[in-house]
Amino acid sequence: MGISGRDADEEFRREARGVLRGAAEEVGWTPRPALGSGDGHDRPRRRELDRLLAQRGWGGIAWPREYGGRGEPLRRQAIFSEELAELGLATPYNRVGLGIVAPALLLHGTEEQKRRYLPPMQSCDEIWCQGFSEPEAGSDLAALRTSARRDGDTWVIDGHKVWTTLGADADVCLLLARTGDGPRHRAISALIVPMRQPEIEVRPIRQINGEEDFSEIRFNWATAPADAVVGTVNNGWAVSMDALAYERSLYMQQRQLRFAKLIRELEAGTDWAAAGDAAGDAFVDAEIAAQALAFAAKEQIAAMERGSRSGVAGNASKVLWSESYRRLAQLGTDLAYGGLTSGAREWQAEYYASLATSIYAGTNEIQRNLIAERGLGLPR
Amino acid sequence: MTSIAHTDKELDHAVVSAADAMFAARSFDLSSLGASGFAGLGVQESDGGSGGMLLHAGLVAEAAGRQRAALGYLQQLLSVHAAAARHDVDLAADLVAGTLRGAVCFKGADGQLFPTPVPLNSAGVDTVLHVVDADGAVRHLVGVHFDEDTSTWLDPTHVDLLPRGPLPRPTGSPWPTALALTNGLVASAIVGLVEGLLAETVGYVKERRQFSAPVGSFQAVKHSLAEVHIDLLHTRALAFGALRSMDCGDDRAERLVALAKISADATALTTQRCLQAMGGIGFTWESRVHHYMKPALRLRQWPQPHATLRASVRPNGNARPPSTSD
Numbered sequence: 162m163g164i165s166g167r168d169a170d171e172e173f174r175r176e177a178r179g180v181l182r183g184a185a186e187e188v189g190w191t192p193r194p195a196l197g198s199g200d201g202h203d204r205p206r207r208r209e210l211d212r213l214l215a216q217r218g219w220g221g222i223a224w225p226r227e228y229g230g231r232g233e234p235l236r237r238q239a240i241f242s243e244e245l246a247e248l249g250l251a252t253p254y255n256r257v258g259l260g261i262v263a264p265a266l267l268l269h270g271t272e273e274q275k276r277r278y279l280p281p282m283q284s285c286d287e288i289w290c291q292g293f294s295e296p297e298a299g300s301d302l303a304a305l306r307t308s309a310r311r312d313g314d315t316w317v318i319d320g321h322k323v324w325t326t327l328g329a330d331a332d333v334c335l336l337l338a339r340t341g342d343g344p345r346h347r348a349i350s351a352l353i354v355p356m357r358q359p360e361i362e363v364r365p366i367r368q369i370n371g372e373e374d375f376s377e378i379r380f381n382w383a384t385a386p387a388d389a390v391v392g393t394v395n396n397g398w399a400v401s402m403d404a405l406a407y408e409r410s411l412y413m414q415q416r417q418l419r420f421a422k423l424i425r426e427l428e429a430g431t432d433w434a435a436a437g438d439a440a441g442d443a444f445v446d447a448e449i450a451a452q453a454l455a456f457a458a459k460e461q462i463a464a465m466e467r468g469s470r471s472g473v474a475g476n477a478s479k480v481l482w483s484e485s486y487r488r489l490a491q492l493g494t495d496l497a498y499g500g501l502t503s504g505a506r507e508w509q510a511e512y513y514a515s516l517a518t519s520i521y522a523g524t525n526e527i528q529r530n531l532i533a534e535r536g537l538g539l540p541r
Numbered sequence: 542m543t544s545i546a547h548t549d550k551e552l553d554h555a556v557v558s559a560a561d562a563m564f565a566a567r568s569f570d571l572s573s574l575g576a577s578g579f580a581g582l583g584v585q586e587s588d589g590g591s592g593g594m595l596l597h598a599g600l601v602a603e604a605a606g607r608q609r610a611a612l613g614y615l616q617q618l619l620s621v622h623a624a625a626a627r628h629d630v631d632l633a634a635d636l637v638a639g640t641l642r643g644a645v646c647f648k649g650a651d652g653q654l655f656p657t658p659v660p661l662n663s664a665g666v667d668t669v670l671h672v673v674d675a676d677g678a679v680r681h682l683v684g685v686h687f688d689e690d691t692s693t694w695l696d697p698t699h700v701d702l703l704p705r706g707p708l709p710r711p712t713g714s715p716w717p718t719a720l721a722l723t724n725g726l727v728a729s730a731i732v733g734l735v736e737g738l739l740a741e742t743v744g745y746v747k748e749r750r751q752f753s754a755p756v757g758s759f760q761a762v763k764h765s766l767a768e769v770h771i772d773l774l775h776t777r778a779l780a781f782g783a784l785r786s787m788d789c790g791d792d793r794a795e796r797l798v799a800l801a802k803i804s805a806d807a808t809a810l811t812t813q814r815c816l817q818a819m820g821g822i823g824f825t826w827e828s829r830v831h832h833y834m835k836p837a838l839r840l841r842q843w844p845q846p847h848a849t850l851r852a853s854v855r856p857n858g859n860a861r862p863p864s865t866s867d
Contacts, residue, residue, distance in 0.1 A: 433856040441855030449800045453775035456782030467550075477771040526764070529771075533763035536770055537743050540758040 173237050177219070177244050184213045185248055193249035195422035196493075197507040199514060200251055201372055208254040212285045220283035221259075224267070228279040235462050239414055246418035253415075257327050258282040258289030260412030262335045265351065265404040269392035278333070278353065290331035292322040292354070292378060293401065299324075300527050302337070303345040303398070307380060309338035309352055316352060316385040321377065324521070328376030329365045331356045335404070336380075341395045351397035352389040360384070370513035408522055410465065410475050413482065414458045416518075420486050421451040423511070427493055431502040440501075443492045450485035454478055473536035476528045483518035483525060490515045553600060556593075560601040564608035571617070575639025580617040583722075588625040589633025595722065599729035599784045603777075606733020607740075609832050611840070612658045615730055619645040619723060623671035623679050626716035632669065632681070642668045647720070647844045650675045655846065658839045673844075679716040718787070723844040725787060725798035728780040728805035731837050732773060735808050735815075738833035739769050742815040745822075762818050769811045776804040799854050806847050809837035 185192070188209045214220055215229070223238040224230020231237075253259050263282060266275055281287040298305040307320025318338055325334075334354045341348035356363075360383040365373040392400045424447050433441055457478050464471040493508035502508075519525040533539045563577055574580055582598035584590020598618055605614035617636060620643020624633035635641045646657035654672070671681045743766065746757030756762055783797035791797075812834040816823040823830045841847050 428856050431856070438852070438855065442851060444856055445800070445803065445851070445854050449779065449804045450775070452782070452797060452800055453779040453804060457775055457778040459782070460778055473770075474774055477774045480771055481775055529764040529767040530760070532767040532770055537739075537763075537766060538747070539743065539763050539766070540747065540755050 170237065170240060173233070174240050174244065177237075177241050178247075180214070180217065180219055181241075181244050181248060184210055184217065184219075185250075188213060190248065190250070192247070194426050195246075195249060195251070195419050196426055196504050196511070198249045198251070199419075199511075200256070200374065202251075204254060207250065208285050210250070211254045215284040221263070221279070224263070224279065224283075228267075228275050229283050235411070235466050236459075238411060239458065239462050242411070242415050243418060246415070246422055249422075251415065251419050252412070255282060255285050255288055256412070257291050257331075258287070258333075260415075261291055261404045261408050262289045264407035265335060265391060265400050268403050269351075269400045271388070273388070274353065274391065287332045288327060288330045290325050290327045290334050290356070290376075290378075291404070292325055292334045292336035292380075294324045295321055296323050296377075300524055302401070303349070305337055305339060305349065307336070307338045309336075309340050309350060309385070311387070314387045316387070316389055318352070318354060318380040318383045318385060320380050322380070323366075323375075323377040325363075325376045325378050326374055328363050328378050329373070334378075335391065336385075337397050337401055340397075343395065346398040348395055349397040349401075350394050351391040351400040352385050353391060354380075354383065354385045354389065358383055368513075368517070370510055372514075405523065406470075406475060410458075410461055413475070413479060413522070414462075416486075417451070417454045417458060417478075417482050420482060420489065421455065423489060423493070424448055424451050427489070427496070427502060430504075431496055436496060436499075436501050440492065440496060443488065447485055447489045447492065450481055454482055454485075473532045476523070476531050477536075479522060480519075480525045480528050480532075483515070486518055487512070487515040553597070556597045557600050557604055560604035561607065564605050564610045564614075571639035571642060573639075574614070574617060575637065578637060579614070580639070581621050581633070581637035582618065584621055584625045584633060584637075587630075588628070589630040589637065590621055590625060591637060594788045595725065595784045596781060596788055599726055599781055602726045602729040603733035603736070606730040606735075606836075607737040609734070609737065609829075609836070611730035611734055611836055615723075615726055615840075616644040616658075617642065618726065619643075620669060620671055622722060623673070623681065623716060623719070624669075626679050626719070627681065629681075636669065643671070644668050645671045645673060645719075645723070645844075647673045647723075648675050649845070649849065655844065656842065658836070658843055673716060673719045677715050677717045677719055679719065720844055721787065721795045721798045724802035724850075725780060725784045727840050727843060728776065728798070728801040729784070731805040731809050731840050732777045732780055734833045734837040734840075735769065735773055735812060738812055738815045738830065738837075739766065739773065741829060741833075742766065742818050742823075745819050749820075756818070756820075765814045766818060769814050772808050772811050776801070776808045779804050796854065799850060803847075803850060803854065806841040806850075809841045812837055 188206055190206055190210050211220070218231060221228065221230035222233050222241045223235050226232040259282065263279060266278060278287070282289060293302060295305050295307060307318065307322060309316045309318045318336065320338065332355070334356050336352045336354045337349055338352060339348055340350040360381045362379040362381065363376050366375045366377060367373050368375070428444065457474060461471040461474050490508060490512035493502065494505065494512050496502040497505035497508045534541055559577065560579060563573055578591035579601045581589070581591030582593040582601060583595040586592045602611065602615060602618070605611045621633050621636045623645050624636060636643045644657065647655050649655060669681060671679050673679050743757070746762055747755055749756045780801040783794060783801040786794035786797050816830050816834065819828065819830060822828050
């Protein structure tokens with residue numbers, strides 16, 4: 162399922178494929194099915210692979226060269242992601258940093274911040290988390306209460322974050338904190354906070370699928386240096402919105418590629434003659450969703466390359482992907498337990514994992530509100 | 542049509558703007574359609590067409606849908622392609638110019654003609670009808686009169702076929718892309734129809750007030766119409782991606798346009814959400830809801846019945862690989 166047919170892009174694809182396969186072989190990563198190899202799979206080896214790719218100049222495909230990237234257009238980052246997906250590599254090890262924090266830094270960070278933080282992010286020497294949601298501020302993120310106040314040369318941070326992906330692994334956090342007394346959205350700043358300090362307590366949260374992707378984090382008068390603000394003080398809302406927009410584009414594309422690979426694996430490994438028409442139709446619906454998401458992603462990336470926004474297309478794709486993934490996982494589970502395909506435990510695990518997808522990165526209810534209000538112009 | 546001298550996006554935008562303006566001003570009118578050359582899109586000029594890409598034909602079909610002129614445009618456009626497939630350059634040119642009206646209908650594997658949508662007010666109008674066999678062979682019949690009762694839906698048992706021109710050759714001419722092309726263009730037209738209806742619905746719910754608020758401010762209404770928008774965005778992306786694949790000669794194109802058509806068939810059903818949002822008014826004859834909904838639902842069954850298309854794309858039976866874990 163290729164993003165572009167242009168000759169230069171295809172040449173890039175061939176080169177990327179060769180580099181990836183060579184690096185994967187060096188670290189002992191064998192191509193594997195998407196089923197059973199999600200984000201949590203073989204993370205030490207994934208980190209090693211990402212580090213090796215960064216050393217060889219293949220860490221930040223679309224990043225500017227001065228920050229360790231290749232300076233390629235965004236569509237080639239998408240092509241690279243397609244080749245990663247073929248090897249069974251889902252999202253990168255440092256996925257919060259690369260998918261969410263890096264865009265925020267590239268758009269809003271100072272030169273010093275970019276040079277300090279982007280290279281070790283790419284090499285996986287510093288792992289990132291994002292401190293956004295709180296127990297009382299989930300969908301209503303602007304209601305956050307974590308505070309940061311200036312005390313001499315430091316920021317002092319007090320508060321409580323939850324649903325922090327990679328919180329237990331993180332070295333650095335992009336934190337949203339209240340830094341003023343003004344209107345809700347205008348009194349928030351984005352700060353870079355070092356995580357390895359005793360004033361920060363991290364408690365992993367066990368999920369229904371037994372994994373611990375998220376943590377809650379307590380900041381008990383933790384500190385950050387004076388130059389920790391990304392963008393300007395009290396302008397953190399704009400930083401966070403840009404970061405989340407990127408989460409719904411290239412980062413989401415990686416999720417969609419995995420979804421497409423699951424579909425191909427299910428197609429190849431199922432006794433469809435015995436499965437019946439209803440199952441066949443459900444499969445085709447999943448295939449339709451995957452193809453539509455792929456073409457929509459291409460349009461969104463092309464819009465980003467032109468410097469224009471694609472409106473609510475990213476929000477819409479998030480909804481379609483999450484709900485289609487859940488239906489696919491249910492189909493796979495039903496077929497597997499019916500003896501018509503293999504991997505019953507794996508498909509059941511996919512189903513449990515899918516239940517989070519309509520909640521994270523903005524619940525699907527919030528996405529529908531945004532689509533209605535910003536996409537259709539309906540009144541708030 | 543001018544040659545493609547602009548960047549892709551510029552030409553796309555120019556085509557859409559011109560099509561929107563034309564259909565909005567005169568709806569489906571053969572003379573204005575003829576002057577635009579839009580009916581010949583995707584057919585080379587040497588074959589009697591207007592040049593351009595199938596993608597552009599899809600964009601015009603979408604615009605025709607928005608302006609409720611989809612059926613007439615699709616039939617005229619596909620007739621040109623059918624004539625070109627038969628290497629009948631003169632007929633193709635006449636159809637492009639709008640001096641003749643055209644229609645295409647398809648046969649199933651059992652030889653039965655599928656019901657075919659035709660534009661309103663076609664009764665008594667001489668129409669060149671192309672019939673496409675299940676094996677892709679295309680024959681044409683000149684001078685078809687539609688029974689008044691079937692002015693919007695061609696039922697073969699009511700058609701009085703009056704061949705006036707040369708009789709078709711017994712074996713017909715191959716048009717291997719007939720179904721694929723029709724699937725892709727119909728998908729684009731359905732997108733346009735639902736876009737048009739959604740726009741009118743949004744306008745209505747912004748104005749209609751109940752409980753001292755616009756009904757469009759209620760979350761249930763917002764979410765329902767958001768579902769329509771989500772569906773439209775993705776069906777549109779798939780339809781135009783599939784047409785681009787046909788333009789590029791991608792070997793996945795036939796399946797992609799079939800998937801796009803199935804997706805559009807589902808999009809046609811989202812018109813129910815728009816009707817629901819408009820309440821009782823949406824259910825009345827005077828409302829324009831049915832001007833969009835009915836063509837969309839007819840196109841759901843064309844060029845093949847929806848159930849037939851669904852059955853044709855289901856995965857084939859095959860053996861399972863050795864199990865990895867159970």
